[in-house]
Amino acid sequence: MRLQGKVFKYGDNVDTDVIIPARYLNSSDPAELARHCMEDIDKDFAKKVKDGDIIIGGRNFGSGSSREHAPLAIKTAGISCVIAKSFARIFYRNSINIGLPILVSEEAAENIEAGSEIEIDLDTGIIKDLGTGKTYQADPFPEYMQELIKAGGLIEKVKKEVLG
């Protein structure tokens, strides 16, 4: 699958409290969560983001709380993929479980600038900066996770297991 979009870039340790502050967690409606996504570090994110856009973070993206509301808000806001130097472990599994594409690439996260238009081939993990023409290879997923992604997320996989 190919994705293309404009880059929103953030630093290290973007935590789930800034992705979706707890004051909005009295809702579990994805659309409402998306309206407040990133607002404590990027006030106009929800207004600026367009379908297909891409977030690039630094180290330990999604640290903190286990709230699945965080990847859910990002996905519902229209973000097609998150690239980071590393992901916090609960955010990592939540994203895979709910089908938000995430890629680990130290180089891409370091070099691609905010506002760049980039293209991602999810099958090969190749990230292309359309402005500079430079390409980056994301780390491959372990086989188990590839299966999980192919199945359409954890619930789809469980459905097959439970219902046959």
Next chain:
Amino acid sequence: MGMTMVEKIIAAHTDYDTVKPGQIVNARVDMVLGNDVTAPVAIKEFEKIGIDRVFDKDRIALVPDHFTPNKDIKSAEHAKMVREFAWKYNITYYFEIGQMGIEHCLLPEKGLALPGEIIVGADSHTCSYGALNALATGVGSTDIAAAMATGRLWFRVPETIKFVYSGKLNPWVGGKDLILYTIGDIGVDGALYKAMEFTGEVIENLSMDGRMTMSNMAIEAGGKCGLIACDEKTREYLKDRAVRDYTPYNSDPDAEYAQVIEYDVSKIEPQVAFPHLPENTRPVSEAGHIKVDQAVIGSCTNGRIEDLRIAARILKGKKVHRDVRCIIIPGTQAIYKQAVQEGLAEIFIDAGAVVSTPTCGPCLGGHMGILAKGERAISTTNRNFVGRMGHPESEVYLASPAVAAAYAIKGYIAHPEEVL
């Protein structure tokens, strides 16, 4: 080659005899936990699966603790959704207001988190039960939906970092200071994807409450879990509590570790983590003159009886500074009752602090102590991220109950000895 305790626990929950770091396995889980924020999302996912039963009604705990007693109508709707799910599936360990407590204080107290078990909770601080030798780890809502349906979940076997604490603890230094110091040393992703194993004479001598404080914050270093060996203290704690038989797993002497880190605790003084990361730690003597507006003593990190006793030792016969709001939150109903019986509640009230019903409330900026723009809190909780306790331009300083209580009296960050 021997195995670490986390490897042994995972292997025991699969059909493998041994497992290796990096391996991904589908393992049995012993307990599944959700709260009033994460369970509603899980319930929606569970319903998508389309089955009409949970894997085991005795192995699911639902604890409405975050925004309860219900702070607003939307929160009330979520709490209602969790309650109705619990009724529908006859969940044994659903804790209604009046029985509930902060989940990570409550589950150990009720004997629901046991050595050698795998416990998954849709709450990042589920790692608290590592103190009881359980591979307890925070996962997402979809994860617990799958686990409630199947009793299994996927895990990547983590590498282990062994921490060895030796030496004599200084006065007023406890589990909170040790874990803050550790996070300050290795950083907020210093144990990313890894198991932390807390060992050494200091851990052996630490109380169960102190151990739980340490394991609680493993996630703040990125860790999957913060495990402690099962010993006599663990067994004593569980003697009249454990709801099931259990099999502890301790690490082999020749187990392979990713890293071994040793600390001489005699060099550690009370710690304060400055905004906006738990790794921004400083000894309290180097904190400078930081004036703060609110002190919070409680949470899954420091809301246990030992924490309240320490706070009471400092607050006894004194008054909270007139510019300070001091909020004290016992972790469970049983801790609350004990605080009343021991006279701690009276000490707090006489000092001018408020004593609240158990709730996560202020820790995550939910309710019961939200900060205004520009305000600062010192808190015994676990996170000081941007906007964590309220306005995005407020600040949180993390510390032990002793330091938080000393501050409440002084009005600025102070060493406990300055007020005694």
